[in-house]
Amino acid sequence: MEKQVITLSPGIIKIHEGGNDYLGIRISGRKKNFAVTRYADIRKIHGFILKEDSVELWKILGVKEINGEIYVYGPYYSGKFLSEIINYPPEKALYYILILVRILVALSARSASLSKIYCNGVVFPDDGGTLILPVQLMERVADQISGEERFPVFLSLNNPAFSGDKNLSFALGVILYRLLTGEYPFKGSTEEEVHFQMHEKEAIPPHLKSPGIKKEVSEFIMDALKKEEDKAVPLSEWSEKLERWIKEGFTETLSEQEKDILQKKALEYEKKATRILRFRTFLLRNKAKIVITAVILVVVGWFSSSIVKNALRPPLTAGKSPEEVIELFYNSINELNPQAMEDCVERGVAKELINEVTHLYVINRMRLAYEGQTGFIVADEWVKNGRPALSPETDVYGIANLSIVSEDEGTFIAEYEKWLPVSENETIEAESPVKSVGLIRKDRLYLRRKKDYWIIYRIENIDSRPYHWPDNRAPKKEKSAIPIIPPPDIIRTLPAVLVVSLLAP
Structure with a gap:
């Protein structure tokens, strides 16, 4: 039977061959750049399939050349990628984010915590659980995909100045900000611009950006986006907050007058943040x-x-x-x-x-x-x-x-x-x-x-x-x-x- 290939997320494909489905991860853009001797080392790398009562390994089964590019492949799981979920309505997406947070807490408890979040490396299978694709391979993918693809799945989420739980909490803050306001808190046309804004610019609080979001929700997200490395929001707190927001809601009803006041404050906040960023850019030069x-x-x-x-x-x-x-x-x-x-x-x-x-x-x-x-x-x-x-x-x-x-x-x-x-x-x-x-x-x-x-x-x-x-x-x-x-x-x-x-x- 002819091989069929479907793109699922940047750098990730579904391979249908011989009546079976596989999940492929691109690890090299050109065949000549991939040494067979490296495959033995790559096979030792694995991902995780985490469920409430068990942890299984997602193992690499082999390597394939597809359209001149090298992919390693493993078992395929039908489900939704985090890169897809961040575009869902928040009412629908928060449930999946809660699952992700619980997984991150579980991995941390097993001393196997992640250092970064790749939206194209997290899958929520239809039959339950969470698939975390090998982080080492996702780093390769992030280096190879185009900048336009890299922004939403990696660059806009992870702060290069942070590591461990601080970066994970920061990335969760970015994801929630994106879900609730429709925009990323730090934007730019290049990787350097995004990282500079993460380091220098204050994001507009979500309740000002999108009037109607509860101030408590907004303040928690802003805490996660703080630049002080020693002030990380614990992942366990994320779990507690998300459970409550799912149950009680994350929005409140405002009058038109109240919305107008918040929108004016947002404009003032943005002007001040832009002015400060402009001056710091000038100083950097x-x-x-x-x-x-x-x-x-x-x-x-x-x-x-x-x-x-x-x-x-x-x-x-x-x-x-x-x-x-x-x-x-x-x-x-x-x-x-x-x-x-x-x-x-x-x-x-x-x-x-x-x-x-x-x-x-x-x-x-x-x-x-x-x-x-x-x-x-x-x-x-x-x-x-x-x-x-x-x-x-x-x-x-x-x-x-x-x-x-x-x-x-x-x-x-x-x-x-x-x-x-x-x-x-x-x-x-x-x-x-x-x-x-x-x-x-x-x-x-x-x-x-x-x-x-x-x-x-x-x-x-x-x-x-x-x-x-x-x-x-x-x-x-x-x-x-x-x-x-x-x-x-x-x-x-x-x-x-x-x-x-x-x-x-």
């Missing part, structure tokens, strides 16, 4: 330069008495009104002066923004030392000069058009434009004369008196939208009169010979 400059600054700081002086001096906000404190805070962004920003706020407030300014300050110092220019233009001065076109090597950064309005006692509204460098993968409007992106932002700031000065104890962003250029925008010639961001006193006051010696190769 300049990592080597930042490290070099950071070392220089540490040495410079060793020779400077500014640390002692700063510890003893009164805060820069002393004697200032609340409006002046707010103005100092935002103007310090343009001056790349994180020290002044810290004087304006209580500890922990605006931490990400202060870190952003600190990192840019380091880049600024490095470029000034090595290239004789910083590469950054002050946003406020650039706007006042009519937003002229700039050279590709120059970025706009900082605050412009700042306005401060008193809303209540100790509460103020600040409206402004914020300009940031654009990352390599980010697009800008065709009309833009610069390679920076602008945001129109509105913050609510809360201040209170501390001893004899005012301090900001909370900043709440209440609006943030992109700056759009007019369709008829005609880029102007670059104006040399726009000031480059000035260096702070710690560099300005150093003897030239010391700076030169520190920068010497």
Whole structure:
């Protein structure tokens, strides 16, 4: 009888030959790449068929060449692949995920736990149980299938920074996120982009992404996606949660108004996460330069008495009104002066923004030392000069058009434009004369008196939208009169010979 081949999942086929069915796993794309001597080692590898009261081995029976590719094959089990189930409605899929979790717990108890989940390597046979195909062979499959096939079955699930139960819990979090929202939490066009997002980007909580999902369910999934390796959600907890969600449901009824509120929060969350990711991408591009400059600054700081002086001096906000404190805070962004920003706020407030300014300050110092220019233009001065076109090597950064309005006692509204460098993968409007992106932002700031000065104890962003250029925008010639961001006193006051010696190769 003629051999029949059916593709079941990426790299996995059903072989019908001689009246029998076999399950084939592709282990080599070309015959010449497969050595017969390796087959003896491969035959020692096996999978598992796990049922409630038994564990059987799925053994390799032989090797076949099919259409120029090498497959090992073993017993065939009619059933559903996990790669198929992740596209089911969640009401139908959760039962299978619960079975998978129980299997993972059972394997862990037998000291045979998996390190990764391959959606094309997990089968739920029609007659019950779970088939786990050999992980060593699934690694081969993942290396050979196309990137488009690899994303949904492996790359989008497993975090290369994690191992053991932490990665399994992370992968389960990704699967549940995909089932409940219809999207993967971390996406990209390349493997590197996906892994970078796993490491750097905060996913939008499921209850914001798809209003109606219970917040408790959303928070548990987000716990599984956390980046801290030492904070893994135990697999046993997954089992308990899934049992309850299957029994009690994972959604709740919301009014249209409640849905609108959550959707707005999701938009704000995504904007913030994207902004942070963009800036971290920018820092990654300049990592080597930042490290070099950071070392220089540490040495410079060793020779400077500014640390002692700063510890003893009164805060820069002393004697200032609340409006002046707010103005100092935002103007310090343009001056790349994180020290002044810290004087304006209580500890922990605006931490990400202060870190952003600190990192840019380091880049600024490095470029000034090595290239004789910083590469950054002050946003406020650039706007006042009519937003002229700039050279590709120059970025706009900082605050412009700042306005401060008193809303209540100790509460103020600040409206402004914020300009940031654009990352390599980010697009800008065709009309833009610069390679920076602008945001129109509105913050609510809360201040209170501390001893004899005012301090900001909370900043709440209440609006943030992109700056759009007019369709008829005609880029102007670059104006040399726009000031480059000035260096702070710690560099300005150093003897030239010391700076030169520190920068010497």
